[in-house]
Amino acid sequence: MAARNNFMLDESRVPKAWYNINADMPVAREPVLHPGTMKPVTPDFLSVMFPMSILQQEMSAERWVEIPEPVREAYRLWRPTPLIRAVRLEKALDTPAHIYFKYEGVSPVGSHKPNTAVAQVFFNKEAGSKALVTETGAGQWGSAMAMACAFYDMPCEIFMVKCSFDQKPYRRMIIENYGATVYSSPTVRTYAGRAERERNPDSDGVLGLAISEAMETVATSGGLKKYAPGSCLNYVLMHQTVIGIEALEQMEMAGEYPDMVIGCAGGGSSFGGIAYPFVHRNLTQGKKTRIIAVEPASCPSMTKGRYAFDYADLACSGPIVKMHTLGHSFIPPGIHAGGMRYHGMAPSVSALVHNGDIEARAVGELETFAAAVQFARTQGIIPAPESAHAIRVAIDEALECKRRGEKKVIVFNLTGHGHFDMEAYDDYHNGRIHETELSDTDLQAALAQLPLVPSE
Numbered sequence: 001m002a003a004r005n006n007f008m009l010d011e012s013r014v015p016k017a018w019y020n021i022n023a024d025m026p027v028a029r030e031p032v033l034h035p036g037t038m039k040p041v042t043p044d045f046l047s048v049m050f051p052m053s054i055l056q057q058e059m060s061a062e063r064w065v066e067i068p069e070p071v072r073e074a075y076r077l078w079r080p081t082p083l084i085r086a087v088r089l090e091k092a093l094d095t096p097a098h099i100y101f102k103y104e105g106v107s108p109v110g111s112h113k114p115n116t117a118v119a120q121v122f123f124n125k126e127a128g129s130k131a132l133v134t135e136t137g138a139g140q141w142g143s144a145m146a147m148a149c150a151f152y153d154m155p156c157e158i159f160m161v162k163c164s165f166d167q168k169p170y171r172r173m174i175i176e177n178y179g180a181t182v183y184s185s186p187t188v189r190t191y192a193g194r195a196e197r198e199r200n201p202d203s204d205g206v207l208g209l210a211i212s213e214a215m216e217t218v219a220t221s222g223g224l225k226k227y228a229p230g231s232c233l234n235y236v237l238m239h240q241t242v243i244g245i246e247a248l249e250q251m252e253m254a255g256e257y258p259d260m261v262i263g264c265a266g267g268g269s270s271f272g273g274i275a276y277p278f279v280h281r282n283l284t285q286g287k288k289t290r291i292i293a294v295e296p297a298s299c300p301s302m303t304k305g306r307y308a309f310d311y312a313d314l315a316c317s318g319p320i321v322k323m324h325t326l327g328h329s330f331i332p333p334g335i336h337a338g339g340m341r342y343h344g345m346a347p348s349v350s351a352l353v354h355n356g357d358i359e360a361r362a363v364g365e366l367e368t369f370a371a372a373v374q375f376a377r378t379q380g381i382i383p384a385p386e387s388a389h390a391i392r393v394a395i396d397e398a399l400e401c402k403r404r405g406e407k408k409v410i411v412f413n414l415t416g417h418g419h420f421d422m423e424a425y426d427d428y429h430n431g432r433i434h435e436t437e438l439s440d441t442d443l444q445a446a447l448a449q450l451p452l453v454p455s456e
């Protein structure tokens, strides 16, 4: 009989609680600082942005946080997601390793992002928020938010980075089809946007600035509108842990336990989502799974950035957090994996990398597309360019197993499909992708602008 390769859970197995890594962090938590005073923020600074129920999740150190039944009901539209053994890829690599991937591309918008979008809109609806405002880079977070807002009849405004707005019309159309309003950032609607347009009339926009525009819109709304971030914050990573909790159960069905868990990391939400339930076992049950976060060599916050306090946004109006950062003013090159172009990394992922609980690895764009194409030609699924970073390292590790004759078990997170990224693949096949080297001068210039936080 052929080996079983598709490990499906039925819908009763949608997790009942999220896992909160704050309960098990091996290092003390760093404070969140106010951008003006550089002192720890008071709850009223953050409550302009978020309803109290979400702030409580952000601060909570409770290990398991119950998922409200209406959120589980929304999850059941696409969860549990499949865990698949990549048998054909294993054969092509001729490796003794077993490679499994968790496939988040089955959500209606094709990525893991609705896992937190539906939860955030639910809690905001319950708290009486009148509209939600957010930013989007490549458009994946925007489409997830637009869909979730449609489910809960919540008005939604999205600042979309201009280069994606112009180059990814289908993502913008998806967002509008769900009923949300999209602006091309920088806009003339906000102070931050107007300042950028004056400074640089040809500005392509950048995620850090779209965040500034979204936060300013919320801050000037008289309390009516709230902000919904797509990554980085503790509670966003917590919502994503449904991925890893399901994967643990599915690996049990497969009768194996991973030696390695690999995920791509832009802001770190899908990575935390798959990895933290396994990190939990490492920290509390003596398991020794290697946990690997993969980033693009052109935007290498974990491998080349500094672990320091920095602003979350370009206009320096949002909170200051301790994280691996390239500097808030760093403008990453326009690589195709739009979801990986952020100057910082989630504070909890950064702390765990710094403490040695998580390994960080950077991969080049060409080798990443080569892995994506090899995966598509063996397993059929065309991965999102972001997800392909994890595939690259999974393949590299499987080849290392072949060299050493070791039968390791590898699990990676396939965060989304690449159906709206076909231009990127076309560029790859036609030799239009060139490795973008990080300029050390630019990096040093951006790092020189880190805030001077007292006590540091």
Ligand SMILES: *Cc1c(COP(=O)(O)O)cnc(C)c1O
Pocket: 110, 111, 112, 113, 140, 141, 230, 231, 232, 264, 265, 266, 267, 268, 269, 270, 271, 339, 340, 384, 386, 387, 415, 416, 417
């Ligand atoms: C947004 C996105 C990412 C990166 O964001 P994280 O917060 O690091 O997960 C990765 N893959 C896909 C498909 C995305 O849409």
